[in-house]
Amino acid sequence: AQSVTQLDSQVPVFEEAPVELRCNYSSSVSVYLFWYVQYPNQGLQLLLKYLSGSTLVESINGFEAEFNKSQTSFHLRKPSVHISDTAEYFCAVSRSGSEKLVFGKGTKLTVNP
Amino acid sequence: EPEVTQTPSHQVTQMGQEVILRCVPISNHLYFYWYRQILGQKVEFLVSFYNNEISEKSEIFDDQFSVERPDGSNFTLKIRSTKLEDSAMYFCASSIVTGLRELFFGEGSRLTVL
Numbered sequence: 001a002q003s004v005t006q007l008d009s010q011v012p013v014f015e016e017a018p019v020e021l022r023c024n025y026s027s028s029v030s031v032y033l034f035w036y037v038q039y040p041n042q043g044l045q046l047l048l049k050y051l052s053g054s055t056l057v058e059s060i061n062g063f064e065a066e067f068n069k070s071q072t073s074f075h076l077r078k079p080s081v082h083i084s085d086t087a088e089y090f091c092a093v094s095r096s097g098s099e100k101l102v103f104g105k106g107t108k109l110t111v112n113p
Numbered sequence: 114e115p116e117v118t119q120t121p122s123h124q125v126t127q128m129g130q131e132v133i134l135r136c137v138p139i140s141n142h143l144y145f146y147w148y149r150q151i152l153g154q155k156v157e158f159l160v161s162f163y164n165n166e167i168s169e170k171s172e173i174f175d176d177q178f179s180v181e182r183p184d185g186s187n188f189t190l191k192i193r194s195t196k197l198e199d200s201a202m203y204f205c206a207s208s209i210v211t212g213l214r215e216l217f218f219g220e221g222s223r224l225t226v227l
Contacts, residue, residue: 042220046216092156
């Protein structure tokens with residue numbers, strides 16, 4: 001069975017600072033990895049995903065994540081955050097052949113001026 | 114931009130009552146899902162639905178739960194006899210292809226069981 005650990009429940013940062021949101025997963029088989037973002041009063045939105053190929057994936061708004069198989073990690077990074085990045089971020093994993101996403105508990109990112 | 118819509122946004126019900134949560138997926142999507150999030154806990158998979166049948170379900174999705182796509186546009190989740198522990202935010206999602214490539218989630222329906 002897969003599981004996802006997001007070690008930080010809350011991450012406060014100042015605007016324009018770099019941020020890293022950590023995600024570790026466990027699985028005995030090949031996995032697909034995702035980051036979803038939830039802005040206040042909205043549904044979950046896909047931010048980026050790793051399915052295969054290049055281990056570094058990027059979103060359109062400056063986030064990136066790197067799949068590290070040896071460390072079973074998929075940390076999310078942004079070199080300079082904006083106040084509008086304030087949201088809750090969920091890491092998720094699935095395996096080939098399953099329709100199920102397994103989510104972490106989420107990390108609340110708060111960007112302060 | 115097309116979106117998944119869910120109703121009601123919040124429902125309060127008495128224990129033992131039946132509840133139906135409704136979802137309108139994006140119109141050309143073929144795969145449909147329900148997830149839930151109990152306050153303070155992880156988002157959990159309940160069920161996936163394709164071609165008018167359940168394709169996968171979790172151990173949470175017991176006989177008290179059912180899903181239906183009654184009219185080609187709505188996708189419903191029914192809880193027959195609600196328990197206190199069913200209190201949660203329920204998210205509907207849909208996907209145009211087998212879901213893992215990109216799920217589009219609704220804003221959620223908050224269910225409170227008293």
